[in-house]
Amino acid sequence: MKATADIQVIPIGAGVSVRTEVQRAHQVLEESGLPVSLHPNGTSMEGELADILDAVRRVHETLHAEGTVRIASFVKLSTRTDKEPSLAAKMF
């Protein structure tokens, strides 16, 4: 099932500046091969719902493996059966 998504990742306890971890999270999402686009509060994605969720899981696993102790992520998922969901269709 195709979906669009919006993913924001916040490392907690990694200091006031979280740029490094947020960039890394975006990079891991990008490595999914799915279309991604950055905005000030997250990364927009589109693709198979299962692939998007896998990418979210990899963000948590990768950041923890690289030393981030605590992570909160905020994920918006959007699916529909009347037509193919796409990020482009959500812009106006």
Next chain:
Amino acid sequence: MKATADIQVIPIGAGVSVRTEVQRAHQVLEESGLPVSLHPNGTSMEGELADILDAVRRVHETLHAEGTVRIASFVKLSTRTDKEPSLAAKMF
């Protein structure tokens, strides 16, 4: 990897009252076998991150299979490596 989560599901275009779909979403999350608890804006869960994400995917698939045309879900995920995350520990 263990996680805590908060999941809110909103059917779009299913009418002003969305109780039936929201109850069904909660039921699908419950069928995961993971501990769940309901609050006014969603369902709290804890368990393996992969299992939580699978349950979220099943909510979308189940509701669409049962006729909901459009679904937005809002998922908060929380993981940490310094101790086992739990819903109980997030209450005070």
Next chain:
Amino acid sequence: MKATADIQVIPIGAGVSVRTEVQRAHQVLEESGLPVSLHPNGTSMEGELADILDAVRRVHETLHAEGTVRIASFVKLSTRTDKEPSLAAKMF
């Protein structure tokens, strides 16, 4: 206009444990005098939309005044004109 709300506050850079700040945020919301209830990922509230938004603003102001350097909050607002929105009506 009456609303129901869900408010989660995350201090960033305040260390891995954020219990003190999260408790304080809940307390400031409670001081609004509006009905509040705690769940593992936030505080549910109901009341006048303007009063809820004021309470959210006071959370940011109070925590900063007390030393928290960076705050992210996640606010869900729900309003409807067909009947009085209430937290109780959102439980089933």
Next chain:
Amino acid sequence: MKATADIQVIPIGAGVSVRTEVQRAHQVLEESGLPVSLHPNGTSMEGELADILDAVRRVHETLHAEGTVRIASFVKLSTRTDKEPSLAAKMF
């Protein structure tokens, strides 16, 4: 206090296509005079926290006044005291 924000508005029960209401919500946010930018899952804003919250309230009031029966909004707010928060600083 300056803030950055991300605001997504979902009309419930307004049909499967919500483009008209979502565009109108963006327009109301824009009428605040604050810098706004659109992304696939919302509108980014920056400005005084009180002004942003006022704009959110006006979105609910305006859409209801124009006939939308039920509205859910999802608001992310970010404030910090170590430097001026800006949308530009959140891109990399």
